[in-house]
Amino acid sequence: MNVPAHYRKLVIHALTGDFRSATTVVEEPWRDPGAGEIVIRNRYAGCNAIFDKNLCRNAIRYVDVRPPYDMGIEAVGEVVAVGPGVTQWQIGDAVAHSKLGSGYREYQLADARRAIRIREASPEILTLIPTGISAMVGLERVGDVRSGETVAVSAAAGGLGHIVVQIAKLSGCHVIGLTSDARKIPLLRSLGVDRPVNLREESLAEVLQREYPRGLDVAYDSVGGEVFDTFLDHLAMRGRLVISGHTSDFDKAIENVSQPRIYRKLYWKSASVRGFQNQSFPEFFDEAAARILSLYYAGRLRPLTDPTPFTGLEHAADAVEYLLSGRNLGKVIVKL
Ligand SMILES: NC(=O)c1ccc[n+]([C@@H]2O[C@H](COP(=O)([O-])OP(=O)(O)OC[C@H]3O[C@@H](n4cnc5c(N)ncnc54)[C@H](OP(=O)(O)O)[C@@H]3O)[C@@H](O)[C@H]2O)c1
Numbered sequence: 001m002n003v004p005a006h007y008r009k010l011v012i013h014a015l016t017g018d019f020r021s022a023t024t025v026v027e028e029p030w031r032d033p034g035a036g037e038i039v040i041r042n043r044y045a046g047c048n049a050i051f052d053k054n055l056c057r058n059a060i061r062y063v064d065v066r067p068p069y070d071m072g073i074e075a076v077g078e079v080v081a082v083g084p085g086v087t088q089w090q091i092g093d094a095v096a097h098s099k100l101g102s103g104y105r106e107y108q109l110a111d112a113r114r115a116i117r118i119r120e121a122s123p124e125i126l127t128l129i130p131t132g133i134s135a136m137v138g139l140e141r142v143g144d145v146r147s148g149e150t151v152a153v154s155a156a157a158g159g160l161g162h163i164v165v166q167i168a169k170l171s172g173c174h175v176i177g178l179t180s181d182a183r184k185i186p187l188l189r190s191l192g193v194d195r196p197v198n199l200r201e202e203s204l205a206e207v208l209q210r211e212y213p214r215g216l217d218v219a220y221d222s223v224g225g226e227v228f229d230t231f232l233d234h235l236a237m238r239g240r241l242v243i244s245g246h247t248s249d250f251d252k253a254i255e256n257v258s259q260p261r262i263y264r265k266l267y268w269k270s271a272s273v274r275g276f277q278n279q280s281f282p283e284f285f286d287e288a289a290a291r292i293l294s295l296y297y298a299g300r301l302r303p304l305t306d307p308t309p310f311t312g313l314e315h316a317a318d319a320v321e322y323l324l325s326g327r328n329l330g331k332v333i334v335k336l
Pocket residue numbers: 047048049050051131134155156157158159160161178179180181184222223243244245246247248249276277278279323324325326327328330331
């Protein structure tokens with residue numbers, strides 16, 4: 001087995017609140033896999049800029065970040081070593097793995113049972129595991145989506161959003177896709193969005209009032225702010241608004257808004273607002289991973305990876321800042 005004595009990984013060394021200044025590359029000594037473990041040579045890691053930045057200010061409610069703290073979540077790569085008792089993995093197998101602290105590093109030790117078999121370690125897989133799983137579980141299990149419904153998706157050309165759009169279309173829905181960038185409109189159409197809305201050119205409230213007087217059956221929102229408010233005001237009878245993030249203000253001071261109490265908006269419509277955090281729904285993960293991979297391998301899902309290249313751990317901060325600028329088309333990837 002030809003393995004390095006040391007390898008590199010990205011850690012938080014100080015909770016500055018800013019990814020670039022909070023993180024640094026350090027070396028870790030190689031450790032042979034223990035019973036039930038494999039070692040993966042990470043080839044590509046997915047960028048989750050908002051989560052990453054929140055970690056750098058210790059603002060993820062279910063994580064207590066104490067530097068040095070290993071960064072990155074999902075990666076694809078190849079198995080380079082297997083521990084005692086591992087029979088299902090061979091050296092050279094392509095694998096996807098997702099766990100806090102496992103992504104932004106050259107090698108990772110993983111629980112062999114948690115690794116997911118893939119055909120090849122391509123960046124496209126990172127749009128599906130775990131991002132696409134979040135799209136699927138949030139839309140189906142939390143949004144309770146049904147064929148024929150009207151579904152609105154914010155940041156519809158983003159890493160999460162472009163998969164939400166496609167699952168909604170595969171479920172037989174009419175899809176309204178939001179963006180704040182004119183360049184993304186043709187892309188939204190090509191993904192199957194029935195009614196793209198450029199928030200810089202059109203008023204979302206006017207579009208919904210004029211073209212969708214019955215309201216939204218499902219609104220899948222990861223942007224928050226005024227988009228959230230508008231979705232809330234335009235839910236259909238028994239409509240469901242899924243909160244999957246609030247990109248527009250996640251690192252800003254909490255805004256106090258003066259509005260009627262929320263039950264005034266929901267009660268007479270039997271509508272609901274439903275929070276969704278993927279880590280709260282582990283029981284659906286395996287089934288969703290298998291289904292989303294089979295949709296992809298059957299050619300029924302089009303994963304979008306942003307073409308801007310970010311190569312090496314030193315460029316993870318560039319990838320994070322790029323995503324936070326809102327310019328990305330699909331999932332932002334770091335090549336390792
Ligand atoms: N609930 C969960 O389990 C879960 C899982 C994964 C991700 N998330 C959350 O989902 C959201 C999307 O994550 P992602 O990694 O896929 O990112 P992303 O959607 O690929 O990128 C963010 C997009 O948000 C839009 N945006 C709207 N307002 C923005 C603003 N003020 N600044 C920057 N961008 C803005 C931009 O698209 P337009 O220009 O097209 O508007 C931008 O491309 C994040 O909030 C993330 O934390 C939640």
